[in-house]
Amino acid sequence: MGVKMGRRSFIGFVSAAAAAGLVPGTLSRAFAAGTGALPMGEKKPFSFEGVLGWAREQAKKPYQAPEISDALKNVLSRIDYDAYQQIKFDTEKSLWRNTDGVPPVAPFHQNRGTMEKVRIYTVSDGQAREVQYDPSAFDYKGDIKAADMPEDAGWGGFRLLYDNDPSRDWLAFLGASYFRSAGPQDQYGLSARAVAVNTALHDKTEEFPRFTEFWLEPTHDGGMHIYALLDSPSLTGAVQIACQKPNDRDIVMDVTVRFFTRQAVRRLGVAPLTSMFWFSEINRDEAVDWRPEIHDNDGLAIWTGSGERLWRPLDNPKHTRTSSFVDQSPKGFGLMQRDRNFANYEDDGVFYDRRPSLWIEPKGDWQKGMVQLLEIPTDDEIHDNIVAYWTTDEEVPAGEERAFQYRMHWMGDGLFGDVKVGHAIATRTGRAGVPGQKRPDKGLKYAIDFAGGDLANYTTEQKTVVPDVSASNAAIQNAYCLRVVGQDYWRLVFDIFPDGNGPVNLRAALKEGDRLLTESWVFEHREHQF
Incomplete structure (x- = not known):
């Protein structure tokens, strides 16, 4: 136009x-x-x-x-x-x-x-x-x-x-x-x-x-x-x-x-x-x-x-x-x-x-x-x-x-208003499982990066920031989070294994106790071929 x-x-x-x-x-x-x-x-x-x-x-x-x-x-x-x-x-x-x-x-x-x-x-x-x-x-x-x-x-x-x-x-x-x-x-x-x-x-x-x-x-x-x-x-x-x-x-x-x-x-x-x-x-x-x-x-x-x-x-x-x-x-x-x-x-x-x-x-x-x-x-x-x-x-x-x-x-940016919590800056997918070990035949790994809010004030070693992940019609495994070395942003990682009983709706965030440190990341899972 x-x-x-x-x-x-x-x-x-x-x-x-x-x-x-x-x-x-x-x-x-x-x-x-x-x-x-x-x-x-x-x-x-x-x-x-x-x-x-x-x-x-x-x-x-x-x-x-x-x-x-x-x-x-x-x-x-x-x-x-x-x-x-x-x-x-x-x-x-x-x-x-x-x-x-x-x-x-x-x-x-x-x-x-x-x-x-x-x-x-x-x-x-x-x-x-x-x-x-x-x-x-x-x-x-x-x-x-x-x-x-x-x-x-x-x-x-x-x-x-x-x-x-x-x-x-x-x-x-x-x-x-x-x-x-x-x-x-x-x-x-x-x-x-x-x-x-x-x-x-x-x-x-x-x-x-x-x-x-x-x-x-x-x-x-x-x-x-x-x-x-x-x-x-x-x-x-x-x-x-x-x-x-x-x-x-x-x-x-x-x-x-x-x-x-x-x-x-x-x-x-x-x-x-x-x-x-x-x-x-x-x-x-x-x-x-x-x-x-x-x-x-x-x-x-x-x-x-x-x-x-x-x-x-x-x-x-x-x-x-x-x-x-x-x-x-x-x-x-x-x-x-x-x-x-x-x-x-x-x-x-x-x-x-x-x-x-x-x-x-x-x-x-x-x-x-x-x-x-x-x-x-x-x-x-x-x-x-x-x-x-x-x-x-x-x-x-x-x-x-x-x-x-x-x-x-x-x-000209991607945030509106005074956003006081961390926000998602990237979502990546890959094969489920652990590097160096036999990968499962099915499943998908999600890696979500969050930045902003108070996240830069926390370190991985404090162990106070925890992942909060839920899913419908699926099992979640290997969920963890960490502050990326040398950076001010955090990464939340988990594997998802659908049970075949219906749509898989995902929700993920970082928390400290009952307090949300980030916005809620939501997604409808679908299969990928690797």
Whole structure:
């Protein structure tokens, strides 16, 4: 996404459908020749309450899919990844270019993955003006030319640029309800969505609601308020995202969402995150690439309502797997990238060591529900195969409304908040047994490294730090822990032997007496072949 758009943009951004806009305006060609700016529509009153009203009323009406002409389909079907790289927006025509305290905005061109156009408006003093589509704002260097774009073409999305460097962008919206930030280390990775509908149901197809219209209102202190409409066969929605000015620590966005159901929704996923995990040290035995690790994020972190910290390493399973973490009033969750060592990736092209973590901080009481993690098998880095979201897993009947508020933190490290306990920094697996002795035919060894908290104040010789390991449907043997010689981190090691009676769910931590010294490491065991 952004200037260096990855191939996964065409895979992950599956569109559903669009609808008529709240603030209608002509979409006819209106070229602002010689002005150096994009053509703008007439001023019309705007408020977020109006967006809410539109979403509420549209949910009472049958869904109408957008009409796309054959001429537009034919052109866009030719704009694959390589052709898309030949189409560049002229940043001299960016919205709010050279305006103090306002990030410039550059629209995206449509492509074969974003055939449904979006409408974009600017907002000032309660008045909205539509940014009318203008193909001449793009530089076409390939086979596709501006003259090829038919009358019903439009914008594909948009991105926010750095005001001091318009060649770089820090936030992008493109396709369905996906958006992503490059984070403080200026490298795109995982994506967020406004909502997930019927994800991970074996008897129902997942639905991808899409943003149909955006209203952009600068805060004039480096931030941007983004308002958007959602539409799909099952629901409509109104979204408000208050983006703060980027800083060296994180990029913060305050999100308000309201959903209105047209049809019953079996599973409503709130604050959904989408990422990629191929392999790391946890499944290195299955890697086929020369690079040591390839992933956007390496774990799911959860801060429960009771205050416990959980860490679930991500995995690339042999079969699609869903894990649920039931909670009451969660303090937060996120897909994190804790490993920041370049040597563990050795990729100076896409820089997995710089990929952002994304933490969701609920506002208000989300009550009882669960964080759900979906892991899908993948054989390449081009596929998004990880999804995490909050859900009650209760059906939302047709004609109902749901509202949520939360804060998003796009971060350059893998920890959120004042973490007072040790945290997992690596998980490795290998053959069970003792070196130098005959190894058992089955079983797996886990070695988990923990750092931080008070761990550096303890030594192995004190014998006060002990392993706390449990498992369902399995026996645990040879469990021990030690402080790694010459280091401030500790290692917990154990062998696991499943009994074949069901899934093996593991939990491990370091303790001193009854006091937890680390977060709880949790994992669903699977067999490896060595």
